[in-house]
Amino acid sequence: MALLHARNLIAFPGGDNASDTLIGSVHLNRTALELWNFTLYSNGTLSNGSKCILTFAPHAPAYLFPNGSFTNDTSCYSPVNPIGTRAGIAIGYAVVFGVALVLTLVNLNKHGSLHLPAEKRFYPIGRRWQWYWASWACATAMVSLLTCVDVDRYYLPELPLVLTNFFWYLMQMGAMAIVWEAVRHWGSWMERQFIDPDPFALRDDDWRSKIEFWLPLVFYLFLWLNFFMVIPRNWGDIEHQRYPEQIINEAMPTATDTRFKVAAFFLVVCWLITVFSLRHSIKHYCPRNRGIINRIVGFIRYMPARFMLVVPLAAVVPAYQALIAWEFPYSPLNLEGDQAAIYAGGYTPTLLILFIQVLFGFFRPNEDLELQHQRRVRGQELDREMGIVHKPSWWRRMNGEYIPANESMRERLDRNVREINGNRAPAAPADAPATNPVELGPVSPTRPTAKQYTGRSGTRRREREAEIAAGMLFPDASERSAAAMARRHAELMMDGPPSRAPFGGGSTGSTNQPPQQIRSMLDV
Incomplete structure (x- = not known):
């Protein structure tokens, strides 16, 4: 080297x-x-x-x-050396990160798919952010690792050494964001399950909601402060590692300056915010515990298993950045740095976080599907409490209650009319076609219909309109009703004295009949 x-x-x-x-x-x-x-x-x-x-x-x-x-000259900054230990390990890690990227995209497709209408309170992108950041971490890690090949092969260090560390710091940001988004979204998912049975169980303007609104902003503020402390700077002095005096006078002071130390502190703040968010979600969406000891036990008890793994791994990220900000021999910025420390503290925590997320992602169901399952379970419990027993699916097919998927509205109304008439097909007129449609069919001119009401009573007008509509939709029932009313009217007119003639009219009806025989005072 x-x-x-x-x-x-x-x-x-x-x-x-x-x-x-x-x-x-x-x-x-x-x-x-x-x-x-x-x-x-x-x-x-x-x-x-x-x-x-x-x-x-x-x-x-x-x-x-x-x-x-x-x-035929060759520049000093050319890849003329064979692949060394750093590059050989980097190629192996790059392959594993590539596998993690493929599995991350599979989980993004699984958990990012929508099976319920999107809600304003729970945006679909909220569940996808942890997979977006996982893709970011995989991509930046692969670029950083593949660039290590030229770090070993260049005779004198130059741009590859800068590029591998540039993308390494971006990968570290992605690792912290993965854990943060996983914790934040878990709290959002708990809230969604909490209010799904009762939308008014939680208020939208309380202290809890305000904390959940401001926490992401504060986290990303410190994450971007870490970015601005590390990335936009003069990287040229990191390349000056061509002889021992140059390393001591230029490279080492730059790699351990104040900006790198402050950047590590900002990542520590990001990790503390993540832990606070996890504690906040457990406090508000899990059973509460009284006392300090019980709260600590409850915090560990209700914490998901994957967070017991990824949260401590996320703590290694700022810890290692703080270490290399003071100790240059363990830094990836050092051309001859300790390879075991670089890969164990620099790349392995991020890789483990990715595979833990992917593994648990394969076992966890899609949240929309899980919410549908919970709704079905609650519906079944309510039915049991009310004594409602639903018939199996084959019952409707056996009893003629099966509705074909391609049934039109006309056929559905026709079937409903047959059910009302005792499952009998309506009688077809002599000159009507064989199909005899029920609804929207032509009204026969000989069919009796109700007269339109011209009075001022709104109630009576609505009754007459309903009568007209019933006569058009159910003509047989209308005809039977009209005949029954005519018979009833005839029966009422059979008994009692004859109706009087109008004033000024003829009296032939009364003179043509025999005189009334009075048998008692009750007949008068």
Whole structure:
């Protein structure tokens, strides 16, 4: 590695004459080298401050022109070394993170699907954020790990060392956000189950709701403060690890400056907010406990199993960032850092958080489907309390209550009319087609209909309209009703004295009948 190449100035070796030098078994123009201020270093590089080339075989230049340019030269910042320990471990981790990404997308499709209408109080994106952040963590981890290949292969450290740490810090942010969103959404899911049986069980303007509104804002505030402390900065000094003096004077002070220390503190605040959110949800949506000891026991008892694993793992993320902000030998910013510490403290906690989330995601059902199941269970319990016994599904088919899926509205009304008439088909007129539709059919001109009411009584008008509608929908019943009313009227008119003629009219009806015989005073 570059640190092993001691960067010391050495004189140009002798050549065939005073203007010639032999470097890497190649004769170069010494006069041109001195004219363009090239210096030979003990690590096998030739540099003038603006250009650096390798001088050992097979990368040595073939010829030097008087203008200071070389033929077939190789830059010092080229991947000429074989893959080392850091790159070999990184490739293995990258493959595992790729598997985690695929499984994360499967869980996103499972838990992000909607099976109930979206509610304003519980947005669908709320359940998806933890999987979005998991995808972010997988993607940034894979970029960081694959870039480690060039960190090992570059002869002198340059851009790959910066890129691998740039995406590593973004992965750390994603790991904290995964745990936060998992905890926050679990509280939202508990609230949803709490108010589903009774929407008015919880208020929308109490202290509980205000805390749940402000906590996400405070968390992301400190998470983005961590981002602004780490990412937008001058990364050039991290590349200056080409010899021991440069590491001590430039790289180490930059990697352990105040900004990295403050960034680690912001992640600690994010972790504390996550724990507070978990405690808040358990307090309001789980059975309450009295006393300090009972509250601690209840906090552990009602905490989901996955949070017992991912919350402590999330604490490792800020702890490791704080460690490397003070101890440069364990930092991934160090080109020759401790590989065991880098992968155990830098990548393994995030990887474990991802797989724990994925594993529990496969076992947990979709929340909409689970809510539907809970509603069915509550409905069955209410039916049992009220003594309602639902018939099995085959009962309706056996008793003719099965409704075909493709049945039209006309056929449904026709079936309802047959049920009212004793499951008898309506009698068809002589000149009507065989189908004889019931509703919206033509009204026969000989069919008696009720006269339209022209009076002022609204009640009577509505009764007459209902009578007209009934006569059109159920003509047989209307005809039978009209005939029954006619018979009743005839029966009422059979007994008693004849009706009087109008004033001024004829009296033939009374003179043509025999005189009334009075038998008692009751007949008068």
